[in-house]
Amino acid sequence: MTYFRSDIRQRAEELVSLYPRRRSAMLPLLHLAQEQDGYLTDDGMAEVAELTGTTPAEVRGTAAFYDMFHLEPVGRYVVGVCTNIACLLAGGEELLEHARHTLGCEVGHTSADGLFTLEETECLADCNIAPAVQVNHRYVHATTPEELDRLVEDLRAGRRDHDIPPHGTLIRVRRSGGLRVSASEVAEERARARAEREAREAAASEAS
């Protein structure tokens, strides 16, 4: 019996198999743990530790480094407003202030109904549609107070469920199996390439 739901567990094991070393699957697995629970629970991190061959402390220590991982519960929608330089020049601070009122929560906090968490983000690489706003890491292009209010209404009414999944769901496209090169094939391929290169170099040095 695993803590991860069976479908999440299956995807987790597939992810581990993609990497030459298990620990490399750490960040993708933490995203998956968040997909199941919305944030990182102790049980979720313990399972990531088991899957990556690390300890729960190493998992927590790694997760804590990254802004996208939440060690405490967050709202169904994490609203991020950018105030970095390009967005600052486009009124990012004012939009963040407006979002505080609309959502009824302080920056870094969750609204009383548990629906929204508000974050002030660093650059989201969407500087031509500034200020940049993301909800659950989806760009929403709400650059004015009016657009932001309409977005929040739509989210409350569930009208954006088709394109904005609940917090934690990052990648909805699954890697399709079947054509993957197996680890042993990769190793064989690499050895063959190495042998060929060495033979070529030996031939070249003989020629010179």
Next chain:
Amino acid sequence: MAVVDTPPIVTARRDLTDSHTLARYLDTGGYQGLRQALTMHPEAVAAEVDAASLLGRGGAGFPAGRKWSMLRKSPISYLVVNGDESEPATFKDHYLVERDPHQLVEGVVIAAYALQVSQAFIFLRGEFALGLERVQQAINEAYEHGALGRNIFGSGFSVDLVVHPGAGAYICGEETALLEALEGKRGFPRIKPPFFPAVTGLYGEPTVVNNVETMSNLPWIILHGGAAFAALGGGRSTGTRMFALSGRVNRPGVYEIEMVKNTFRDLIYDDRLGGGIPGGHELRAFIPGGVSAPWFGPEHLDMVLGQDEVGAAGSMLGSGSIVVMDDTTCVVRAAWRITKFFSRESCGQCTPCREGSGWAERILYRLEHGGGRTEDVDVLLDLCDNISPGLNWPPQQTTICVLGPSIPSSVTSAISRFRDDFYAHVQHGSCPHE
């Protein structure tokens, strides 16, 4: 007058709404560069990239071909693509991964073939949720199409490609931090030397790390030849380049234009590019290559967009992102916000960066929001001098990576250009613009 008529290389499909699909990609010449490459000797493929003189598009501007050839002697184990695009105001890779993911995949397979690597990774910042989905979809389609996986297009060459999501950390754009993250650890930059992951990279094995835009240029270079690419631009800055323009301009966006043939004035004011400053306001300053770069002023507007030209003038073209500030911009606030960014994103390993960024941020905060003192200006300069002694460009380094030495750029630029603005803040007790 701006030369905007050079046919685009990496944004050729920008007007197509379905440019991310395999069907559209194949319709528009997709995977022909890879087919061509597979008929060539791997070293001949690398030689074309060398001939193109393609400078890496990530920020450091190191020639991609040279990066590859440095290690030709020992076999390379891994190819890692850096798509952690987090330098503030940089948003070109965002376009490439969402709008043309197959072009990226094709470029990666070409590079993997040239390097004879059988395992490649694309590291994308986690905030690119749609980009991650688009690239994964492209990878799935490429496997189905025979352009990835075992025996690609019947050539006998095989490579596996994995897209790896980051999780929100600017520092992971630093290539050794990126490798740590790819190993499942905190994104702590590694101590140098060795300076290049080519020596000790992923799992301690030789690894090549290249930027998304660099990879995306490869299909065109193989199809048209390195010489055709090198014929564009001038000097060391060959080809076209994507410039991300933002801030106080009428038409912010990503513009792919020929290197060296255009000036900053063209980019900012040409009607087909930036379209000038809203309301006819005056330009006060602009950042020529991401917030790590020292600022330029109106006197630099007629400089051409070339790596060496900008470098010689004491800044850098960096990640190709240009931010325009005009006479409505409070430069103290701009410097404060950029410094706050560095303070939040410092990984914390090195004292000058960890402590210096926070200290500078607190001083700039009180200048902007109340409580600033006249001597703060000199304290800021002294503190910056401690982070990067001499305050020269390129900066002296007291830290493991270049995040630390990037902190003084905006602070010293703002002070040297607009010292009176700082004193006005002190005199007013806070920001006089409010």
